[in-house]
Amino acid sequence: MSDEAIQALVARGVLRRVEPDREAACRELATAKQHLESAERISEDQTGALAMAYEAARKAIRAHMRANGLRVSGSEGAHARTGEYGLAAFDEPSLGNHARAFDDIRKLRNRSQYDAFLVETDDVAYALEHARAIVAAVEADLS
Amino acid sequence: MPRTASPILLPLFRSSAQARLLARIYLEPDKPAPLAGLAHELALDRAGVKREVDRLEAAGVVVSDRVGRQRIVRPNKRSPYYEHLYGLLLTAFGPGTLIGPAIRDVPGIEQAFLFGSWAARYSGEPGSEPADIDLLLVGSPDRSSVYGIARELTETIGREVNPIIVSRERWADASDGFIRDIKQSPLVELVLDREEMVGTS
Numbered sequence A: 001m002s003d004e005a006i007q008a009l010v011a012r013g014v015l016r017r018v019e020p021d022r023e024a025a026c027r028e029l030a031t032a033k034q035h036l037e038s039a040e041r042i043s044e045d046q047t048g049a050l051a052m053a054y055e056a057a058r059k060a061i062r063a064h065m066r067a068n069g070l071r072v073s074g075s076e077g078a079h080a081r082t083g084e085y086g087l088a089a090f091d092e093p094s095l096g097n098h099a100r101a102f103d104d105i106r107k108l109r110n111r112s113q114y115d116a117f118l119v120e121t122d123d124v125a126y127a128l129e130h131a132r133a134i135v136a137a138v139e140a141d142l143s
Numbered sequence B: 001m002p003r004t005a006s007p008i009l010l011p012l013f014r015s016s017a018q019a020r021l022l023a024r025i026y027l028e029p030d031k032p033a034p035l036a037g038l039a040h041e042l043a044l045d046r047a048g049v050k051r052e053v054d055r056l057e058a059a060g061v062v063v064s065d066r067v068g069r070q071r072i073v074r075p076n077k078r079s080p081y082y083e084h085l086y087g088l089l090l091t092a093f094g095p096g097t098l099i100g101p102a103i104r105d106v107p108g109i110e111q112a113f114l115f116g117s118w119a120a121r122y123s124g125e126p127g128s129e130p131a132d133i134d135l136l137l138v139g140s141p142d143r144s145s146v147y148g149i150a151r152e153l154t155e156t157i158g159r160e161v162n163p164i165i166v167s168r169e170r171w172a173d174a175s176d177g178f179i180r181d182i183k184q185s186p187l188v189e190l191v192l193d194r195e196e197m198v199g200t201s
Helices: A003-011 A022-041 A046-067 A078-089 A093-114 A121-142 B016-027 B035-041 B046-058 B082-103 B116-122 B143-157 B168-172 B177-184 B194-199
Strands: A015-017 A070-072 B062-067 B070-075 B109-115 B132-139 B160-166
Touching: A003 A015, A003 A078, A022 A046, A022 A121, A046 A070, A046 A078, A046 A093, A046 A121, A070 A078, A078 A093, A093 A121, A093 B143, A093 B160, A121 B143, B016 B035, B016 B046, B016 B070, B016 B082, B035 B046, B035 B070, B046 B062, B046 B070, B082 B109, B082 B116, B082 B132, B082 B143, B109 B116, B116 B132, B132 B143, B132 B168, B143 B160
Parallel strands: B132 B160
Antiparallel strands: A015 A070, B062 B070, B109 B132
């Protein structure tokens, strides 16, 4: 995790510091894992599966934030800010790829929610691959 | 080359045709640009392209070399305007010129289009400055490859490039509302096999 990058996000007002809450983080991670399982089970509804996979990744990143005493500031653009935290927190080369993919999945999910864009099975596979990796990385970090 | 209106994306150029010509010459300097090929590629009148290139060469903005019977045009990197002009062309017209070559080698892409506000402005429809570039790919390319290239293009062009991918079947499906809306709005089709087009001119 790049402390410098996190500090820069705090200085820019993207994140704010709060008391670390490990218990809340574990609860959030448990929810993320449930979402991931649900996304894996959905086979007919691609848009629903993508939304679930996205929520799994987002909640896992948020769990990581809470464990590290951080929250996104404000509600506007909160999802994009969560992604910015993910990029700063998962800066190792093996994880950076997944953190970058989070933003792709966020935009796809927005298109499917607000523009009536129908996602396809390959989109869901892409989202699931990266959501799984993000959830696993957060779980490894919190254990 | 009949005089076309100034490009809405950056109405500093005397015509859309001139802007597209300069964008092609400046933004793809490694791709040979013979006069005849440029006219064909950009769907412009050959005599008009010659006059425009003569004018730009006289001003020192481009240079040309004779190779056999062909006149090959390239940007004049020694021009004091070069850096500035390159930056202007990249920001305003980079999407239409650079995205096609960047994605054409990704297997599974059958067609590529720009849509949304950038495509609308490029097509001459007035409106606000485009915030990002909407890219639609038809086919079944690998998602990771496409998103990786989109991130690189975002860095190069300086505007966010947002791809979506639809299967050939969905692109042909007239009952899909999202696809129907896109088809009814201004679309800029990207050339994915330019070598062949230039070669056949």
